Amino acid sequence: MEFMLDGKEHSTADIRDWMTGYFKVTAEELALKIPSGRAKLFANRVAWAIAYFKMAEILTSPRRSIYIITEFGRNLAAKNPKVLNLKFLIENTVLKEKKKSWGSAEEEIEAESGPATEIVQRTPDELIDLGQRQILEELKSELLQRVLANTPSFFEHLVIDLLLAMGYGSSNDEYAEVTGKSGDGGIDGLIKEDKLGLDVIYVQAKRWQNPISGSEIQQFAGALQAKRAKKGIFITTSYFQPSALKFVQEIDTRIVLIDGAKLSELMVEYNVGVSLSKSILLKKIDSDYFVEE
Numbered sequence: 001m002e003f004m005l006d007g008k009e010h011s012t013a014d015i016r017d018w019m020t021g022y023f024k025v026t027a028e029e030l031a032l033k034i035p036s037g038r039a040k041l042f043a044n045r046v047a048w049a050i051a052y053f054k055m056a057e058i059l060t061s062p063r064r065s066i067y068i069i070t071e072f073g074r075n076l077a078a079k080n081p082k083v084l085n086l087k088f089l090i091e092n093t094v095l096k097e098k099k100k101s102w103g104s105a106e107e108e109i110e111a112e113s114g115p116a117t118e119i120v121q122r123t124p125d126e127l128i129d130l131g132q133r134q135i136l137e138e139l140k141s142e143l144l145q146r147v148l149a150n151t152p153s154f155f156e157h158l159v160i161d162l163l164l165a166m167g168y169g170s171s172n173d174e175y176a177e178v179t180g181k182s183g184d185g186g187i188d189g190l191i192k193e194d195k196l197g198l199d200v201i202y203v204q205a206k207r208w209q210n211p212i213s214g215s216e217i218q219q220f221a222g223a224l225q226a227k228r229a230k231k232g233i234f235i236t237t238s239y240f241q242p243s244a245l246k247f248v249q250e251i252d253t254r255i256v257l258i259d260g261a262k263l264s265e266l267m268v269e270y271n272v273g274v275s276l277s278k279s280i281l282l283k284k285i286d287s288d289y290f291v292e293e
Contacts, residue, residue, distance in 0.1 A: 001077050001084065004059065004069040012065045016046045035129040048123040052086060056093035064287060128282075140264035143273060147237055147263075148207065153178075155207040156188045158272065159235050162263075163191050165270040168201065186216075187223050202229050206236040214243030217255065224253050232256070235263060 003018045004010065010018075020030065025042055032041040050067060053059040058073035069077075072093075081088060089095045122130065147155060156178045163169065169176045169191040178189045189203040204220050206212060217234060224232045235258040248255045258266070267273050 001053070001058065001069070001073065004067070004073070005077055007069060009062065009066050009068045012047065012050060012067075015050060015067070016043060019046055034123075034126050035133060036125075039125065044125055045123055048125070052089060052095075056089045056095050058089075058093065136268065139274065140261070140268060143264045143267055144237055144260050146273070148209065150207075152205075152207045155237070156205045159203055159205040160189045160191070162266060162270060162272045163201075163203070163233070165272050166266065169193060186220055187227075199231070200227075200229060201231045201233060202227065204232070204234045206234070206238070208236055208238045211238055212236050212240045212244050212257075212259075214241065214247045217244045217247050217257070221247075221251055221253055221255060224255070230254060233258065236260065237263065 003015060003022075019025075020042070030040065030042055033039065034041050034044055050059065053073070054061060054067070057070055058076060059067045060070050061067050076092065081092075147158065150158075160176050160178055164176055176189070176191050179187055186204045187202050188205045191201045191203065193199040193201060202224055204223075206216070212234070217240075220232060220234055224230075230253060232253065232255045234255060237260040239259045239261070240257050244257065248257060
């Protein structure tokens with residue numbers, strides 16, 4: 001609002017550049033993105049600030065991406081408000097009437113943003129990302145609980161299904177196998193990376209709640225050496241102790257460790273044990289449509 005009080009027309013880029021200097025935003029901060037990675041955080045917040053000012057009729061837009069302050073905006077600025085957040089706009093501008101179609105959205109935004117004196121609030125884009133992340137975290141937690149509730153044999157098959165879904169081997173059963181043999185050094189399955197089986201990845205799957213120690217990984221490494229194998233994947237529903245992480249860095253055999261957090265993340269990413277619940281379609285203005293020739 002301070003920048004727009006000169007009464008001149010300014011572009012979105014003008015406003016963003018001025019605010020960058022006003023708030024002394026660093027290059028590192030300018031590079032930050034919202035959780036989804038779809039937009040730069042600072043630019044996104046500036047864009048939504050402009051959008052809210054337009055809805056509140058503090059700014060008007062004579063043409064695309066160009067803004068100028070209104071008489072109402074000047075009068076509001078003359079009152080020297082201590083804070084300009086969404087709650088203030090709803091209580092002191094035409095948003096008071098427009099908010100009736102919003103339901104309780106502004107209350108949720110205010111709750112996420114902290115007390116009314118807090119200037120920085122989450123934008124709608126950030127709120128969408130926040131909700132998506134919360135749903136995702138709950139989903140991953142439930143996935144692990146479901147896995148733990150099933151048998152070790154189920155987990156061994158799940159691990160093979162996941163590796164196949166990730167593109168290892170082939171969907172054909174002859175390229176993937178659940179061994180589950182006792183006395184085989186803890187090897188629970190294998191994936192053939194080529195049709196001739198020249199390159200094989202051996203898998204150990206531990207459906208545990210206790211942490212995996214370095215000795216467990218050492219035994220697995222010994223089983224790989226016995227088969228002259230160069231690659232192994234150790235997957236668990238729990239987590240790895242520092243000794244386990246250190247051990248895999250000190251040996252020549254390539255062993256990839258996947259803990260419960262990573263396991264659930266991969267299951268969601270490659271659609272193993274999950275299905276699509278809801279798809280949300282977000283639309284934006286097609287600016288080209290409104291250009292007259």
